[in-house]
Amino acid sequence: MGRARRFVADHLDGCAPEQADDIRVCVSELVTNALQHTPAGRRFLVRIIRMDTAVRIEVHDASTATPHLCTPSDTDDRGRGLLLVSALADDWGYPTGTGPGKVVWAAFKVPRPAVATC
Structure with a gap:
């Protein structure tokens, strides 16, 4: 779990420190759920998608367990x-019917990066 948090933290440049903390907490929770519910011997994957105004983990x-509050x-x-x-996240969810296993995601709005001008 610590490895997943470090991986995500290394890719959060430009995020406010408080927001980076929130993202790390969410990664910890999602990874903990994956570890608890994934069959023994199976792996999980953490993916980061950076967009202009959002980060999606x-x-x-x-x-195959359905996530629920x-x-x-x-x-x-x-x-x-x-x-x-x-x-903590601005949105979260999971697609249904995407094949074996599942993906649980959390999205965070981030400020648009400053544009450098010459």
Whole structure:
């Protein structure tokens, strides 16, 4: 999980420090879910898509379990991952019917990069 956070952190140049922290938290939660729900021995993939005004983080895994928001009680020690993603990301979701496994993504709006002029 630490490796996935470092990978993403290395590609967040231009993001405000607070936003980079939010993105790292979401990566941790999505990767934790992938590790918990992917069959033993299978791998997962973290992908970063940079656009002019957004960063999209994708976690691809081999699980067929449908992601869903939980409503944990105060004493539950799990079930808050997607609640955090939902609270921190500007949007999140997962496509359906895309083949084996799944992709869960989180998107973050970022300021448009400054344009250099001569």
